[in-house]
Amino acid sequence: MVSRTGKKEISKTMTMNDHITQFLHYLSVKNFSPRTIEAYQHDLSKFVEFLESLNRANVKTVSRDDIGLFLSHLKNEGYKKPNSAITMARKIASIKSFFKWLTRRKVLKENPAIDIETPKIPEREPSYLTQEEYQRLLATVKFKATPYYCLRDLAIVGMFLGTGVRLSELVGLKLENINLQESQESICVRGKGNKERTIPLNANVLNALATYLKKRPEVESKFLFLSRLGDGLSTGGVYHLIKRYLKEADIKKEKVGVHSLRHTFATSLLNNQNVNIIHIQQLLGHKKLETTRRYLHINDLDLRNAVNSLVLTKK
Incomplete structure (x- = not known):
């Protein structure tokens, strides 16, 4: 529809779902991850469903009270x-x-959500595995998995523990992202905000990866890790795979899962006194250093011992 001025009257005829579709397209253009866009789509569709039940699903008339009711x-x-x-x-x-x-x-003159407060999220210390626990996890994979899946799953667990990649980054890895050239062994992952980073591979990860690649089926799929059908793995599939192995390894910790392996990588590096926290931030792909600091696991006794160790005057 075109007005007398020749301008398209878009907002007057578009439904809220139409606006949401355009918003999600905007997020895609801005290189938000598919997982983030999916979460936005889910949340906003639930919001629209609620407004429709009240007969208030008009983007022009949504109020702060409507959002509060939702x-x-x-x-x-x-x-x-x-x-x-x-x-x-x-x-x-x-x-x-x-x-x-x-x-x-x-589209709107005023933002009805501008003063909506976000609840304070309780900060939890990241869950990570001890050396004995992750050795037990690797042993469980060797014992429980069939020969081919054993090689694949050992490479997956080794990749999590040895590089600290996120779940979405691991399933997105393709053969072209692997550099096995001597002295340059690394992977290139695409993280949050579509930002790329390179992570070096140590000998343990290289060995597990090389062993898997020798047995990896020759298929059209370019993804590094393959499913039973010969295509790429899903995030849900790997999530449940790791949860199952952790359970079979009898590792009982609160909120233990895939992310615990990433935390284990970070914690292991931080326990190495020669590794700078800035380097760890870069390896993990953290935007803020404060996020990396959560892996320090500092307690009151550590702080007291640090202060007591200071020598300010000669005896």
């Missing part, structure tokens, strides 16, 4: 298990980003 609904109604602070924070972030985008595009 958040109350998430906490109290229709959910067997209440949403955690982390989940609530993500859903609020999705809504705030969407309305901020609408305001910037002049």
Whole structure:
């Protein structure tokens, strides 16, 4: 539809779902990860469903109170298990980003979500494995898996423990991302914000990887790690694979999972006094140094011992 001025009257005829589709396209153009875009899509679709149940699914008339009602609904109604602070924070972030985008595009004059507060997320110390635990994990993979899957899964676990890659980064690895040239052995991963980083490979990872590659089927798929059908692995598949091995290895820790292996990599490096925390930040692909600091596992006794070790005057 075109007005007398010749301008397209887009916002007057578009539904909220139409705006969400454009918003998700914008995120894709800005190189947000598919996983992040999927989360935004899920959160915003639930928001629209709720507004439709109240007959208020009009982007022009959504109010702060409507958003507040939706958040109350998430906490109290229709959910067997209440949403955690982390989940609530993500859903609020999705809504705030969407309305901020609408305001910037002049679809809305005022942002109804601008004053919505994000719940404070309790900071948990990252869960990581001790040397005995990750040795037990590797032994479990060797014992439990069939010959081919043993080689693949040992390479996967070794990659997590030896490079600290994220789950999405590992399943996205392709053969072209592997550099096995002598003295330059490394992988190139695409992390958050579509940023690339190079991670060196140590002897243990190289050995596991080389052994797997010798037995890797010759298929069209260019992904490094293959499923039973010969295509790339899914994040869900690897997530459940690692959870199963951790359970079979009898590693019982709170929130232990794939991310614990990444934490183990970071913690092992930090325990090496010769490794600079800035280097670890780069290897992990952390945007903020504060995120890397969480792996220090400093307690009150460590702080007291550090202070007591200072020698300021000669005896």
